Amino acid sequence: METGIPLELIAAENKKRLAALEDDYDALTRSLARRGIEIDPIKQRLKDFTVAIPSWGVGTGGTRFARFPIAGEPNGIFEKLEDCAVIQALGRNTPTVSPHFPWDHVSDPKELRDNAKALGLRFDAVNSNTFQDLPDQSRSYKFGSLTHTDKDVRALAVAHNRDCIEIGEKLGSKAITVWIADGSNFPGQQNLAGALDRYLDSMREIYAVLPGDWRLFIEHKLYEPAFYSTVVSDWGTSILCAQELGDKAQCLVDLGHHAPGVNIEQIVARLAQFGKLGGFHFNDSKYGDDDLDSGAINPHQLFLIFNELVEIEKKANGKSGLAYMLDQSHNVTDPIESLLNSAASVAAAHARALSVDRSALADYQKKNDVIMAFNTLRRAYDTDVTPLLAMVRYELGGAIDPIATYRASGWRARKAQTRKPPAPAAAGIV
Numbered sequence: 464m465e466t467g468i469p470l471e472l473i474a475a476e477n478k479k480r481l482a483a484l485e486d487d488y489d490a491l492t493r494s495l496a497r498r499g500i501e502i503d504p505i506k507q508r509l510k511d512f513t514v515a516i517p518s519w520g521v522g523t524g525g526t527r528f529a530r531f532p533i534a535g536e537p538n539g540i541f542e543k544l545e546d547c548a549v550i551q552a553l554g555r556n557t558p559t560v561s562p563h564f565p566w567d568h569v570s571d572p573k574e575l576r577d578n579a580k581a582l583g584l585r586f587d588a589v590n591s592n593t594f595q596d597l598p599d600q601s602r603s604y605k606f607g608s609l610t611h612t613d614k615d616v617r618a619l620a621v622a623h624n625r626d627c628i629e630i631g632e633k634l635g636s637k638a639i640t641v642w643i644a645d646g647s648n649f650p651g652q653q654n655l656a657g658a659l660d661r662y663l664d665s666m667r668e669i670y671a672v673l674p675g676d677w678r679l680f681i682e683h684k685l686y687e688p689a690f691y692s693t694v695v696s697d698w699g700t701s702i703l704c705a706q707e708l709g710d711k712a713q714c715l716v717d718l719g720h721h722a723p724g725v726n727i728e729q730i731v732a733r734l735a736q737f738g739k740l741g742g743f744h745f746n747d748s749k750y751g752d753d754d755l756d757s758g759a760i761n762p763h764q765l766f767l768i769f770n771e772l773v774e775i776e777k778k779a780n781g782k783s784g785l786a787y788m789l790d791q792s793h794n795v796t797d798p799i800e801s802l803l804n805s806a807a808s809v810a811a812a813h814a815r816a817l818s819v820d821r822s823a824l825a826d827y828q829k830k831n832d833v834i835m836a837f838n839t840l841r842r843a844y845d846t847d848v849t850p851l852l853a854m855v856r857y858e859l860g861g862a863i864d865p866i867a868t869y870r871a872s873g874w875r876a877r878k879a880q881t882r883k884p885p886a887p888a889a890a891g892i893v
């Protein structure tokens with residue numbers, strides 16, 4: 464097991480960039496001060512802010528047409544953790560990993576937990592998977608899992624979720640995220656109300672075994688793989704189900720899981736207003752659930768979401784307990800580089816939202832001064848917060864320039880020597 468990136472290398476790389484960073488940081492400090500905004504409290508908030516890495520995100524992703532693996536990519540959860548440790552060593556805002564079962568199945572969860580600990584990592588929400596059949600599975604999820612018409616299939620899916628909670632407890636997780644692919648491809652295929660009834664019955668059984676300090680996140684998604692109707696398709700269905708289940712059930716917002724043009728920041732505000740916002744899967748998209756890098760397509764939307772989150776945190780005195788995770792598929796980049804960029808994009812949206820002059824904004828809103836309210840937000844969005852993010856990383860022991868430092872480390876080339884070569888990519892539509 465190789466532990467992260469050597470501190471000496473980070474220090475040597477940082478040395479080349481520190482003077483320029485200090486210069487840029489001082490300029491930003493002065494510019495914010497002129498707007499009446501102190502940089503230090505923002506810096507502290509950013510130091511406390513973390514976003515979880517999805518275990519499945521450190522492997523090369525693919526489309527249903529093909530996957531193009533890269534040499535040195537991780538095989539299995541233990542190697543995936545090694546890559547997560549690299550991301551954390553350089554970026555310093557991703558100390559947790561969100562595992563997916565059965566993809567990350569191991570015979571000894573304690574060994575996995577110890578391994579993560581040795582790498583300076585912890586586990587975040589566990590994710591169940593009832594959208595695929597295991598080779599030796601007794602029943603098939605082809606026509607659904609938690610909502611299947613056959614009670615034996617539902618029982619299998621419930622049991623899997625319960626297993627995930629049990630493993631999660633051994634890993635130190637405090638939440639389970641349930642996303643199901645269930646739905647229908649043809650009008651008439653499924654009784655729409657019946658499917659949701661069955662979902663609720665199954666979820667009640669899962670909820671019943673949740674440990675006292677755990678939460679159950681319901682993740683909705685508009686479509687795919689079901690293309691006519693999806694059982695948990697939108698935030699409305701999600702909040703209704705969360706309300707049916709109880710206090711420990713909350714909604715998880717994956718940014719790619721909405722109809723085009725939907726105002727996601729408003730959904731975020733609504734869910735929080737009714738105590739049902741649990742967490743996020745950050746990614747970006749242009750057309751559907753594209754799972755592109757966070758902030759790559761629409762950084763403004765990410766900023767507006769964080770603008771709501773800063774308000775939500777303020778009302779909750781910083782104790783909202785929201786779970787922040789990335790959920791991306793890296794098809795054409797080195798996943799480590801994409802995840803470093805993405806965690807930084809999320810932090811940048813947060814930093815900009817923290818630099819909004821909130822009392823001025825509230826005042827303009829009250830007076831219906833539309834242009835000045837808009838400009839107050841826009842001013843914060845226009846702020847180049849990169850020196851602030853770099854300073855946060857530097858002060859936490861990370862890299863001023865994470866991607867350059869990662870490349871200088873030669874990590875992937877080294878892993879290509881020692882890790883099992885990737886299996887030949889599947890051909891055709893998969």
Ligand code: RM4
Pocket residue numbers: 563590642682684717744752790
């Ligand atoms: C889904 C959803 C889930 C993720 C799977 C792999 O679209 O985003 O969160 O676990 O993909």
Ligand code: MN
Pocket residue numbers: 642682717744790
């Ligand atoms: Mn997701």
Ligand code: MN
Pocket residue numbers: 684717719720752790
């Ligand atoms: Mn998704």
